[in-house]
Amino acid sequence: NTGDEVELKVMMAAFDSDNQPKVTSSSGEITVDGGQGTVKIKTSANGEMKISGTVAIKKKSGDTKTENWEHTIKIMKPEGTVTLPDMNVLYRGYANVVTGVASGYDQTLLAGAGNVSLAKSGAVWIASPGNAAEASISISGKNSVTNKTQSLGKFDFRVRDLPRPSIFVGAAGAGDKIGSNPGGLNAGYPPSIPLKASFTVLSWEASVAGIMAKAEGNGPSLAGINKILGQAKSGATVMINARVKGPDGKITPIYEGFKLN
Numbered sequence: 001n002t003g004d005e006v007e008l009k010v011m012m013a014a015f016d017s018d019n020q021p022k023v024t025s026s027s028g029e030i031t032v033d034g035g036q037g038t039v040k041i042k043t044s045a046n047g048e049m050k051i052s053g054t055v056a057i058k059k060k061s062g063d064t065k066t067e068n069w070e071h072t073i074k075i076m077k078p079e080g081t082v083t084l085p086d087m088n089v090l091y092r093g094y095a096n097v098v099t100g101v102a103s104g105y106d107q108t109l110l111a112g113a114g115n116v117s118l119a120k121s122g123a124v125w126i127a128s129p130g131n132a133a134e135a136s137i138s139i140s141g142k143n144s145v146t147n148k149t150q151s152l153g154k155f156d157f158r159v160r161d162l163p164r165p166s167i168f169v170g171a172a173g174a175g176d177k178i179g180s181n182p183g184g185l186n187a188g189y190p191p192s193i194p195l196k197a198s199f200t201v202l203s204w205e206a207s208v209a210g211i212m213a214k215a216e217g218n219g220p221s222l223a224g225i226n227k228i229l230g231q232a233k234s235g236a237t238v239m240i241n242a243r244v245k246g247p248d249g250k251i252t253p254i255y256e257g258f259k260l261n
Contacts, residue, residue, distance in 0.1 A: 002077050004043050010055050010069055011036035022064075025053035041073070049073040074106040074145055088157045090116060090135055093248020094197055096127040098137065102152055105141025113138040113154050129159040165189055165199050167242050167254050169222070174256040178238065180229040184220040187244040187254065197247050204242040208232040208260075229260060236260045 010023050012035075023030050023037030028051065031038050043049060051073065056066040081101050090096045098118065102108040110125050112118050116135035118125045129135045135157045142149045166173060170183030173190065187199035205216040206225050211232060215225040229238065238258045245251050 002043060002045060002075055006041050006043060006073055008039040008041065008051065008071055009036050010039060010053070012055060012057050012065070012067070019058055021055050021057040023053065023055050026051055043073060043075045045075070047075055049075060072145060074143070076104075076106055088155070090127055090129040090157045090159050091162050091195070091248075092129055092131070092159060093246065093250070094162055094195065095247075096129070098125045098127045099123075100125075100137075100139045102139060102141030105150070106144055107142035109140040109142055109149065111138050111140070112136075115159065116157075129157070131159075133159055135159050161250075162195070162197060162246055162248055163189070163193055164252060165197070165244060165246065165254065167201070167240060167244065167256050169240070169258055172258060175259065177259045177261040179261050181226055182222055182229075185222050185240065185242060186220055187242065199247070200245045202243040202245055202251065204240055206238060206240045208236050208238055210236075232260050234260055 012021060020032050020035065021037060023032055023039070025039045028039045028041035037055065039051065039053070041049070041051060049072070050070065052068065052070040054066050054068055056064050058064050098110060100108045100110050110118055113136035115130040115132040116137060117128050118137065127137065136154050137157065138154045139152050140149050141152055165187045166189070167185060167187050169178045169185060172178050172182070185201050185204055187201055189195055189197065201220045203216070203218045204222070205214055206228060207214045208228050208231070211228050213228050213231070215228050217224055232238070238260055239255065240258065241253065241255045243251055244254055
């Protein structure tokens with residue numbers, strides 16, 4: 001782990017206890033005793049530390065035999081996780097961001113273990129669940145020095161469709177006041193739903209109680225709605241019926257009311 005002290009033992013394959021070796025190192029403090037050198041190193045930031053040096057011992061002939069040595073230390077950042085089991089949900093048609101921590105290993109590996117596929121995206125994984133109601137993700141730790149991988153468990157998730165979005169006139173949500181020349185129509189989630197999903201407004205139709213005419217259009221532009229808003233009184237309820245397409249490809253009708261300012 002970051003900040004830990006590591007000891008490396010450096011020696012020749014054969015040695016004479018009365019003939020101590022000479023040991024050098026690119027970092028750390030060196031002591032020599034009992035035919036071997038001990039290099040004490042304090043680890044730095046997480047990642048890799050490559051330590052190298054030489055070990056030399058005098059032969060009976062008086063010549064010195066010198067060999068190079070090198071060692072790679074894998075350094076991890078101590079981490080802990082807190083989970084909310086009731087919130088273990090994967091959404092269909094959505095880029096579910098998944099992270100994992102394999103404590104004690106320098107590499108964390110995630111894989112779909114049922115009804116979900118995972119793709120690595122930078123430091124995270126993107127999970128894409130299937131049609132079943134549940135999915136499982138397995139986690140493994142890998143030691144990149146020994147190249148050994150250890151399975152550390154499997155985690156189960158519920159699979160759900162994306163929640164129904166809301167429509168907004170500019171920044172105004174359902175029940176809020178809008179002007180007679182409002183901004184564009186958009187769809188999405190309120191702050192209480194922290195999903196970063198993008199929705200597209202395909203078409204809309206607007207009406208005001210007591211006014212026979214209706215306004216309609218395609219896309220997010222509300223051009224043409226002022227022909228009915230101009231006939232309405234302040235405080236009148238403006239109903240907008242929109243067809244919205246989500247990232248999962250589903251088209252949802254949304255019917256919301258707004259107050260005319």
